[in-house]
Amino acid sequence: xxxxxxxxxxxxxxxxxxxxxxxxxxxxxxxxxxxxxxxxxxxxxxxxxxxxxxxxxxxxxxxxxxxxxxxxxxxxxxxxxxxxxxxxxxxxxxxxxxxxxxxxxxxxxxxxxxxxxxxxxxxxxxxxxxxxxxxxxxxxxxxxxxxxxxxxxxxxxxxxxxxxxxxxxxxxxxxxxxxxxxxxxxxxxxxxxxxxxxxxxxxxxxxxxxxxxxxxxxxxxxxxxxxxxxxxxxxxxxxxxxxxxxxxxxxxxxxxxxxxxxxxxxxxxxxxxxxxxxxxxxxxxxxxxxxxxxxxxxxxxxxxxxxxxxxxxxxxxxxxxxxxxxxxxxxxxxxxxxxxxxxxxxxxxxxxxxxxxxxxxxxxxxxxxxxxx
Numbered sequence: 001x002x003x004x005x006x007x008x009x010x011x012x013x014x015x016x017x018x019x020x021x022x023x024x025x026x027x028x029x030x031x032x033x034x035x036x037x038x039x040x041x042x043x044x045x046x047x048x049x050x051x052x053x054x055x056x057x058x059x060x061x062x063x064x065x066x067x068x069x070x071x072x073x074x075x076x077x078x079x080x081x082x083x084x085x086x087x088x089x090x091x092x093x094x095x096x097x098x099x100x101x102x103x104x105x106x107x108x109x110x111x112x113x114x115x116x117x118x119x120x121x122x123x124x125x126x127x128x129x130x131x132x133x134x135x136x137x138x139x140x141x142x143x144x145x146x147x148x149x150x151x152x153x154x155x156x157x158x159x160x161x162x163x164x165x166x167x168x169x170x171x172x173x174x175x176x177x178x179x180x181x182x183x184x185x186x187x188x189x190x191x192x193x194x195x196x197x198x199x200x201x202x203x204x205x206x207x208x209x210x211x212x213x214x215x216x217x218x219x220x221x222x223x224x225x226x227x228x229x230x231x232x233x234x235x236x237x238x239x240x241x242x243x244x245x246x247x248x249x250x251x252x253x254x255x256x257x258x259x260x261x262x263x264x265x266x267x268x269x270x271x272x273x274x275x276x277x278x279x280x281x282x283x284x285x286x287x288x289x290x291x292x293x294x295x296x297x298x299x300x301x302x303x304x305x306x307x308x309x310x311x312x313x314x315x316x317x318x319x320x321x322x323x324x325x326x327x328x329x330x331x332x333x334x335x336x337x338x339x340x341x342x343x344x345x346x347x348x349x350x351x352x353x354x355x356x357x358x359x360x361x362x363x364x365x366x367x368x369x370x371x372x373x
Contacts, residue, residue, distance in 0.1 A: 013116040016123045017065060017154050019247055022222040025065035027102050029093065030217055033210030034063055034203050038088050041071050041201070050075075051199040052174040053182070055156070058203035060185045061244025063214065067203070068152050068181045073101050075148040075179060076108050108149045110138045112167075114158050125351040127153075129162035135170055139178075149178050156182035157189050164191050171197040205241025212236075214243045224251070231255060238298070245297070252291045258298050264364065265302075268326050269371035276364050284357040292356055296346050300339070303367070307335045326371040338370050 018024045031038060037056075044050045054071075056064045070089040074082065077097035085091050091098050100106035112131055114123045135151065143149050151170075153159070159167065171180060171194060182198060184190060206214060212232075219226040227235055227250045234255060239246035248254065264275050283292040305319035310327035313320070327335055342363050349359045 013118060014123075016114045016116070019218075019244060021224055022218050022247065025063075026069040026104075027221075028066045028069075028217070030213075031063055031066050031070060031089075032214040032217075033206040034067055035088075037067060037201050037203055038070065041067075042074070042088050045074065050179060052178060053171050053180045053198035055182045055184060055187060055190075055195060055198035055200045056203065057184050057187045057200060059205050059240065059242055061242035061246075062203055062206055063243070064183045064185075064203055065152075065154050067201075068154070068183055069101060071179075071181060072109055072150040072152060073097050075150055076101065076106055107141070108143055108147060110134065110149075110151045112151065112153045113155075126160040127158045127163050128160060129166050132159070132163045132166040135167075139170070139175060143177065147177065149175070151178070151180045152183070153180070154183045156184045156194070157186045159190075164194060168194055168197070206243070207241070208236055211239065211241055211243060211246065215246055218243060218247060226250075238301075240301070248290065248294055252294045254294055254298065257291065257295050258302075261295075261299055261302050265322055265367075268322050269368060271364060271368045273364075276361065280357045280360040283360060284355075293350075295360075299363070300343060300346075303335075303339050303342070307332065307339065310335070331370070331373055334370060334373070338366060342366070 014020075015024065041054075056068055058064055067089075073091045073095075074085075074089040074097075077085075077091045077095055081091050081095040081097055084095075097106065101109055104111065112127060112134070114125075114127055115131060116123050138149070138151070153167065156164075167180075168191065174180070180198070182190075182194070187195060187200070215226065227246075231250075235246050235249055238249060238254060238258060249257075260275065260279055264272050264279070266272065279295075282288065283295055302319065306323045306327060309320040309323035310329070311332055345363075346359065348354070349356065
């Protein structure tokens with residue numbers, strides 16, 4: 001009896017830019033709230049004035065990558081597929097371009113992003129130069145006559161200095177009918193020379209109607225229960241126009257974390273250290289990575305809101321109450337510097353995999369010290 005040859009299962013690695021259980025931006029069918037940006041790209045294509053480099057900027061989770069992939073699909077689609085579309089950057093769902101981009105199998109598309117390290121079971125902290133060097137092989141293959149080629153960098157903020165310089169060489173001398181789409185939430189981190197060679201397209205945060213529509217779309221395709229009406233309003237306010245953040249808060253207990261932060265600082269300048277230690281212990285394990293990340297985002301927003309409330313009397317009730325207690329006008333610069341320091345140290349803690357508990361305790365200690373000045 002002849003045995004069938006053993007088949008080896010193909011290992012599928014996670015993607016840094018995918019929310020578990022939800023469609024990836026390249027799989028997302030509709031884009032909400034950014035009609036002006038989509039129209040600008042569509043007009044450029046129709047007029048034959050497509051710039052070789054586009055820098056798509058805006059807050060995380062508002063649709064930058066979705067726009068980039070829609071643009072890529074439209075560029076890579078055949079003339080017949082474009083004509084059969086609904087307009088804008090849409091292409092038929094059954095089109096070859098759409099199916100190949102969704103599968104990342106289109107020969108005219110290259111996506112550069114943080115690689116996954118299977119041995120360490122984690123994503124690399126940055127996009128290394130070796131990832132950008134894949135451009136050489138990509139550029140060595142000639143595209144069919146009249147066809148476009150597209151490179152998406154998601155996110156360009158993650159490029160390390162060597163990778164950024166390697167990408168710059170291609171941006172300086174782009175091949176014909178080659179388009180680079182750089183996605184960035186922090187364009188100030190990019191090299192000036194990279195920014196100057198791209199046409200910037202800034203996306204606004206989503207208004208509540210667009211946020212609701214985009215969130216509904218994600219949950220319809222995903223396999224989870226959407227947030228109920230009883231919590232939608234608070235989630236939407238804390239999400240600040242970001243679908244990714246709203247979904248993350250819904251599943252990572254964002255409302256409870258926000259309540260904890262307000263509770264810790266409820267009696268400023270006195271800090272409730274018992275609550276701080278309990279929270280730090282719960283966020284320290286590796287399994288709590290998403291909650292830890294969300295905690296930092298909420299803390300940074302809370303502090304920024306406190307400083308803004310002290311400076312221009314804007315913000316939420318709790319932030320204005322805290323500001324009136326501890327932030328004097330002559331200390332505004334010190335508070336702003338503290339916020340910048342904490343944000344930078346959080347990035348270092350994450351990149352170097354340092355002790356989360358120590359970072360949380362040290363951060364609250366610094367905030368308390370500043371509040372007592």
